[in-house]
Amino acid sequence: MKNQSINLIIKRKFRVLVIAALCLVTMNVFSQDKAKSSENTFKSYWKNGYQLVSKDGKFKMKFGGRIQYDWAYFGQDAALEDEFGSLGNGAEFRRARFFNSGQIYGNIKYKIQLDFTGGKVSFKDVYINISKLPIVGNLKIGHFKEPFRLEALTSSKYITFMERGLPIAMSTERNSGFMIHNSLIKSRLAYQFGVFRNADSYGNAKQANDGYSITSRISGSLIKNDEKDQLLHLGLAYSYRKPQTKEYKIKSRPEAHLGNYYVNTGTIENVNSITHLGTEAALVLGPLSFQAEYIVSTIKTQTATANVNYSFKGYYGQVSYFLTGEIRKYKNYESGFGRVKPKNNFGDGHGGTGAFEMAVRYSGLDLNDKTILGGDLKDITLGLNWYLNPATRLMVNYVLADLNNVGNGNAFQMRFQIDF
CATH class of the missing domain: 1.20.5 (Single alpha-helices involved in coiled-coils or other helix-helix interfaces)
Structure with a gap:
């Protein structure tokens, strides 16, 4: 030992x-x-992280990271306590990550991001991206997010609430593989197509059988007016998955990472294939923002005597508003929304207050179909965000969870976040 x-x-x-x-x-x-070459003299500067860039712009390097520290207080009725046991309050480092990213010779980009939570080191993003390729545009190789769902692609540094909505349970975020992708029509339309294998926390995919997944996404900005701070984004994604183990499971907490799992399909056996179909939409009108997604997952099982298909669905809709007039900035088709920059930073010596954002979200996850009774969960989440500056945020969330035909629970959560 x-x-x-x-x-x-x-x-x-x-x-x-x-x-x-x-x-x-x-x-x-x-x-x-x-x-x-003297033309490649490097200059260093701070812009939401320490950066180096050559004079000709062909070589770039950035170092950054994030710390997210959470507190949570829970309450649940007697029915939920009987079903899932007692639930204690708690605190955790939700994420503690450091990364190095950069560009080499103008058309080669890379990123190495490590996570240190849970007492171990694991990979998050570790990839190489080759651009300016004929026909396909870009080729991405390594361990990174599959192109599925706007909220999943948006970094946890920039999501509106502490946790993503309930449909995140139906998404596979990061895997090892390759992806071709590009933007068209002056970046108004984009496509992503990738082939992946399920990987461990170090990006390794050691399989001697046919386990794989194919995930694709098309998205576009029908309206994008930076002068008027207006955006209309629509997207459609599809994922076909062939599981190595012939087993599959979907389970979810009520948008509180320290909480109990309230819905769970249990292990579905004899799985032949899995498909996910997702739609996404986002609308930004100055300080007012709307976002919604709907996902359907179909699990096809096959035995010697019968073929049975199970279908589950997840969805959410959210509204947010900046009391201080800021906006949610759309970054790009790969990363969704980006950093919020307060008009006046708190503590700037000129009476700045930072930015304040209010938000509400309604989400659902229905894992009941045929003989599988995984549960039907509905959440209402209220959020208040205080952006002290572009790198520091305090978040407060209140979640009211309703597990159909079982009971109700609630969670009061706070997050202290810094990222660079």
Whole structure:
């Protein structure tokens, strides 16, 4: 047992050293090109993270990270307590991540992002992106988010609420694979098409069988007026999945990461294939913003005697408004919405208050179909966000959960966040 623990520690340290070595190699590439040409003199500056850029703009590097620390207080009626047991209040580091990203020779981009929560180091985004390719435009290779759902693609640094809506339980976020993608018609229309394999927390996908997934998405900005701060975004995504284990499960908490799982299909066996179909829409009118998504998952099972299909659905709709006049900025088709920049930072010495945002969301997840009674959960979430500056945010959420034919629960949550 002692030797196993020592080996585990050595392996973890080795992985960290490998990542550090990759960062140093990248920096060495930068320094070599700097030595070769005075045109590649680098300047360093701070812009939501420490950045380096060459004079000709072909070489770039950024270091950043995020810390999200949560508190949660729960309440539930007797029916839920009888069904799921007592629920204690708690606190956790929801995310603690650091990354290095950059650009090499103008058309090669990369990112290495590690997460340190849960007492271990794991991969999040580790990929290489090659641009300016004929016909397809861009090729992305590595471990990254599958192109499915606007809210899932938007970074946790920028989502409106502390947790994504209930349909996140139907999404597979990151996997290992490759994806072609590009924007068209002056970035008004975009497509993404990827082939993936289920990977562990280090991006490894070791499978000797036919387990894989194919995920695609088309999205567009029908209206995009930066001068008037107006945006209308629509999208459609589809994912076909062939599970390695022939098993599948969907389960979800009530939009509170420290809470209990209130809905759960249990393990569905003899699964032949899984399909996810998702629609998405977002509307921004100055400080007012609307966003909604609807997802249908179909699980096809096959035995020697019968074929049975199960269908589950998830959805949400949300409205947010900036009391101080800021707007939600759309970043791009790959990353959804981006950073909020207050008009006046809190503590700037000129009486700045930062930005204040109010939001409400209604979401649902129905996991009942035929012989599977996983539960039907509805949530109403109220949110208040205080952006002290572009890198610091305090969040307060109140979640009211209704588990159909069982009972009700609630959660009061706070998050302290800094990202750079």
